[in-house]
Amino acid sequence: MQFGIFSVGDVTMDPTTGRTPTEGERIKAIMRIALKAEEVGLDVFATGEHHNPPFVPSSPTTMLGYIAARTERLVLSTATTLITTNDPVKIAEDYAMLQHLADGRVDLMMGRGNTGPVYPWFGQDIRQGIPLAVENYALLHQLWREDVVDWEGRFRTPLQGFTSTPRPLDGVPPFVWHGSIRTPEIAEQAAYYGDGFFANNIFWPKEHFIRLISLYRQRYAHYGHGTPEQAIVGLGGQVFMRKNSQDAIREFRPYFDNAPVYGHGPSLEDFMAETPLTVGSPQQVIDRTLRFREYFGDYQRQLFLMDHAGLPLKTVLEQLDILGEEVVPVLRREFAIGRPAGVPDAPTHASLVAAREAENVKEVNA
């Protein structure tokens, strides 16, 4: 099982000081947070992609390339890559390049994006969101698997005799997750390809995601990729911790109350009751996270949102210390207990290369 963090990349005023970091400070802070993720023993860092203020990560592979050069083990990912408005050819090229530079420590998560004007800014129509996601991904999938591509679709200039370079590392494309908050078609898409499905469950009640994930698992099996239990599931989480839970609540409350996403709405206590947000002691975070598998089944990747709503860098780094030292080691141990033997780990470059070689041996013997 993999544990990591995902960053939205918002530039938000710290409500306790009234100070807003500059874009430059925030970008460097995100880099520091990613490096810290590896230092404290986490497995994954994922960045969002946005094309409007107050968000900075418009160029994810530049950021991930920087992190790749300064880390050894960390898997670099996205949350999410806009499959609707990015050119799939450029995604194929950028992430294959990153895959080479990072020695395979790359996967990515596809998403449609929820900011209406981004579609027209990139020459697309938001009403075509799902068809764009489907067609663009089909092309990306092909570009990574066929050396020479002839292609024609509805949304992009046709390609004749096109080769996307560099070719994926070792001929094995990066593993892909599909992120969705509410769309069954995306769960179906992930199932069809045998890709991963990431449910960013942090802002919604669990019942909603239980249905979506169970649909993905059923359809994954339907398409012959394995049993429903072997489908590749990722989940979000959102935590703030101090040794004493009352200290955590006191310190986090002003950030919660003023957060761009849910601030000035429900109380912290109500939001904790309705969503996976956990503000409290490390033990409370452990208990809450362990319950995810009861709802959604044994899963492969757990990402936490740790740096948002104006939390200062120093605080985020302290949070990562707690996460890496006190929470994740216990979660690794506990999630391993009773995990059925047939449930796979999240695919990595090494595991995908090994799987392909096993497949080749099978073909030679046949």
Next chain:
Amino acid sequence: MKLVVVTAGLTQPSSTRLLADRLAQAAGERLGGAAETTVVELRDLAVDIANNFVTGFPNTRLRQAIDAVTGADGLIAVTPVFTASYSGLFKSFFDVLDPQALAGKPVLIGATGGTPRHSLVLEHAMRPLFAYLRAVVTPTAVYAASEDWGGGGDAFTDGLSDRIARAASELADLMGRRTPHAAPPGNGNGKRAGGAEAEDVVPFEEYLASIRPPS
């Protein structure tokens, strides 16, 4: 059959609730005791509805009300008249419903006000709202001004009791004719929160084929 009453009165007791209860009772009688009536008091959900706007999802209490309305066989919706229209709270509740939730559903609309001069709010504000939501609204809508609770009709209009009876009959008739639980189909863009059942999903090959350009 499930009859759900949505009432947006703010005072306790409120004349809006009074009208809603009269309508529900009259409809219930005409359904011959087959109706199971649930009342949704929007006053109790006012903060939850506001929070839904902020967070993007309904909390458990509001979700129960939304599920009740979405699953109803017939709906009675009653609002006080505020500033020449339905109240903001009344509209806000229908704003957090799925746009498909009321499609094809029989609805009886009612409104209350201090003076009969606002009665066309039913026809100029309420009826278009439910027409947009593709509900089937009864021909008779019921407005109760303060004076209606004391007086009878006049040469041109029936009294309140007669109008309640007529509207309730129309609602019961529509509910009786409706195929039970004719759930509206998904609208394809995933707006049906949580409607993720395998049988609802278009197989991916079909979907791919449907967006392929003609060759």
